[in-house]
Amino acid sequence: MSADSTTSRLGGLAWFSLAGLCCLIAISLLASLLPLADPLRQDAFHTLAAPSLGHLLGTDGHGRDILSRVIYGSQVSLFTSISSIGMAAVLGTILGITAGYHNNWVEVVIMRVSDSLMALPSLILGIAIMAILGPGLDKVIFCIAFVMTPRFIRIAYGATMVVRPQEFIEAARAISAPFGRIFRVHILPNIVSEISVVAALWVGTAIQIEASLSFIGIGVPPPSPTWGNMIREGLDYLSMAPWIALAPSVAIFCTIILFNLAGDSIRDIIDPKHYRRA
Amino acid sequence: MIWTISKRIINVIPICFFVYTAVFFLLRIAPGDPATAMLGDYASASAVAALREEMGLNQPIFVQYLHGLIGLFKGDLGISLASGTPVVDQIRAALPYTLELATASLVIGVVLGVPLGTLSAVKDGKLIDHVSRIVSLAGLSIPSFVLGIILMLVFSIYLPLFPAVGGGGRGNWYETLVYLTLPSLTLGLIMMAYVTRVTRNAMMNVLSEDYIRTARSKGISERKVIMHHALPNCLVPLISLCAINFIMLVSSSVMVEIVFSRPGLGRVLVSAMLQRDYVSLQSVLVVYAFLIIVVNTFADILYSIANPRIRAK
Numbered sequence: 299m300s301a302d303s304t305t306s307r308l309g310g311l312a313w314f315s316l317a318g319l320c321c322l323i324a325i326s327l328l329a330s331l332l333p334l335a336d337p338l339r340q341d342a343f344h345t346l347a348a349p350s351l352g353h354l355l356g357t358d359g360h361g362r363d364i365l366s367r368v369i370y371g372s373q374v375s376l377f378t379s380i381s382s383i384g385m386a387a388v389l390g391t392i393l394g395i396t397a398g399y400h401n402n403w404v405e406v407v408i409m410r411v412s413d414s415l416m417a418l419p420s421l422i423l424g425i426a427i428m429a430i431l432g433p434g435l436d437k438v439i440f441c442i443a444f445v446m447t448p449r450f451i452r453i454a455y456g457a458t459m460v461v462r463p464q465e466f467i468e469a470a471r472a473i474s475a476p477f478g479r480i481f482r483v484h485i486l487p488n489i490v491s492e493i494s495v496v497a498a499l500w501v502g503t504a505i506q507i508e509a510s511l512s513f514i515g516i517g518v519p520p521p522s523p524t525w526g527n528m529i530r531e532g533l534d535y536l537s538m539a540p541w542i543a544l545a546p547s548v549a550i551f552c553t554i555i556l557f558n559l560a561g562d563s564i565r566d567i568i569d570p571k572h573y574r575r576a
Numbered sequence: 577m578i579w580t581i582s583k584r585i586i587n588v589i590p591i592c593f594f595v596y597t598a599v600f601f602l603l604r605i606a607p608g609d610p611a612t613a614m615l616g617d618y619a620s621a622s623a624v625a626a627l628r629e630e631m632g633l634n635q636p637i638f639v640q641y642l643h644g645l646i647g648l649f650k651g652d653l654g655i656s657l658a659s660g661t662p663v664v665d666q667i668r669a670a671l672p673y674t675l676e677l678a679t680a681s682l683v684i685g686v687v688l689g690v691p692l693g694t695l696s697a698v699k700d701g702k703l704i705d706h707v708s709r710i711v712s713l714a715g716l717s718i719p720s721f722v723l724g725i726i727l728m729l730v731f732s733i734y735l736p737l738f739p740a741v742g743g744g745g746r747g748n749w750y751e752t753l754v755y756l757t758l759p760s761l762t763l764g765l766i767m768m769a770y771v772t773r774v775t776r777n778a779m780m781n782v783l784s785e786d787y788i789r790t791a792r793s794k795g796i797s798e799r800k801v802i803m804h805h806a807l808p809n810c811l812v813p814l815i816s817l818c819a820i821n822f823i824m825l826v827s828s829s830v831m832v833e834i835v836f837s838r839p840g841l842g843r844v845l846v847s848a849m850l851q852r853d854y855v856s857l858q859s860v861l862v863v864y865a866f867l868i869i870v871v872n873t874f875a876d877i878l879y880s881i882a883n884p885r886i887r888a889k
Contacts, residue, residue: 414595417598430603529721540733555717
C-alpha cells in the first residue's frame, strides 16, 4: 500500500482523533510544566467552588482544583491503560501463537484456561483480582493486563491458525527451523498488524476498567487523583456541585472516543475490506 | 434438532467445571492469605489460625476443591464470613434485581437499536445515518457509571421524575418499574449503540443481496422489502450480538448497581470484596460465570433455530 493511498484513506475524523490523542498525551506528560494548581493542595476556604476564572472547572469538597486533578488524573489513566495493554498484548501474543502453532496438549491447556477466564466479564474478573491483590498502581496494571491477556490469546490464536497451514510455514518446518525462529520470523510479522489494531481499540476498554476499579475504591488509592475516584467523590456532591463528577466524566468519555476513533482508523488502513464494509 | 440442543446443553457441564476450577485456583494461588486479609495485618496469630480452621484453609488444597465442588452440586455455596448467613440466600435475594436490570436493558437496546440501525442502513449517507453513527460511537465510548450519573443528574435531581437510589420493594410491580427505569435506561442506551451498529452493518450486507434486488424488481414496496425480506435475515447476527452483549450488560450492571444503590448481585460482589469475604466472593463469581454460560448456550440454540444452515451442520 503506498503512502499516498494510506494518507487519502485517513479521513478528517481519523486526523482529528490522532491529533486529539497527541494533544491529550502531550498535556498529560507536560502537566508539571503547565500553570496548574497543586492537585493535592486543599483549601478549606474554597470548597465546592463553582467554575470561575480562578478555578476553571471549580473545586471539590476539599477545595482542590478540579482542572488540575483531571489533568494529573489523565497521567494515571493513560499510563495504566497503555502499559497494561502493552503487557497483555505481548503475553497474549506469545501464548496465542504458541497455542495456535502446537496442535497438541499445549494448545488444549492454553486455550481451555484462556476460555475459562473469558467466561467471566473483564470487570468482574478485575474486581476479583483486585480483591486478592489490594489497591495500588502496579496492581491495577497487573490486574488489567491479566484480564485482557485472554482476549489477545484468542486473537493471536485465530490469526496463527490462519497462517499455520501456509506454504512458507511448511517450508520452514521442512528445513527443521526451530519454533522460536518460525515464531519470530514467519508468524509474528503476519499477525502483528491485527494485534496492533485490537490493542488500540482495547486501550479504551482498559481506561474503562481502570476508572471502574477506582470508582469502586479498589484502584489507585487516594489522594492520588484518578478519573474514577474523582467521579466517586463527585457522586456524594452531585446535587450541590455536579462539576466534580462531570469534569472527569467528560474527560473519560472524550479519551475513549479518541482511542476508539483512532483504532477504527488504523483498522481501516490495515484492513481495506473492513473499511469498504463499514 | 433435539439432539443438537441436547448436545449443547451437555457441553455446558465441562465448561462450568472448568470455570469453577479456574475461579477456585485463581483465588487460592494468589499471593497473600485470605484469613489475614480478612482480619487485617494486626490480627493475632491465634485469631488468624482460628479463621483458617473455620474457612477450611488448613486442609490440602485438593480436599478444599472437592468440598467446594460437592457443595456446589448440592446447591450449598457455604456460609458468608462477613454476615454469617448462607451465601445461597444472599444470591437468591440479589439475583432477581440483576436479572430484571439486564433483561430490561436488553429489551430497551433492541427496541431502540434495531429501528435506528435499519433506518441508518436504508438512509445510508443521509442525516439520520450520520446521527445514528454518532449516537452509536458515543454509546460505545461512554462508561456505564458515567451515563448513569448523567441520567441521575437530569432525571432525579434537576427533573425529579425517578428515584435516584434503591431497588424498590419486591411484589409491587409499579415500584419495581419506577426504580428500574433509570438503571435500565443507562445500560439500555449503551446496548442500543451496539445493536444499532450491528443492525446497520447486517442490513447493509443484506440490502446488496440478489434476492433483495429480485424483490425490488418485482415491484414490492420498499417497506415490504425491508420488513419481510431484509430484516428477518439480520436476525442471526443480532442473536449472537445479544448473547455477547448480555455479558457486557451483566458486567456493567455491577457499576450501575453501585451508582443507583440497587441491591443486586454486583453489590453482593463488591461488598464481599470490600469485606474480604472470600466465600461469598468465590460463589458470586461462579454464579456470574454460570449465568453467562447459560445465556451463551441459550443463544447458541436460538442461533441454530434461526439459521437453517447451522442447523443442517
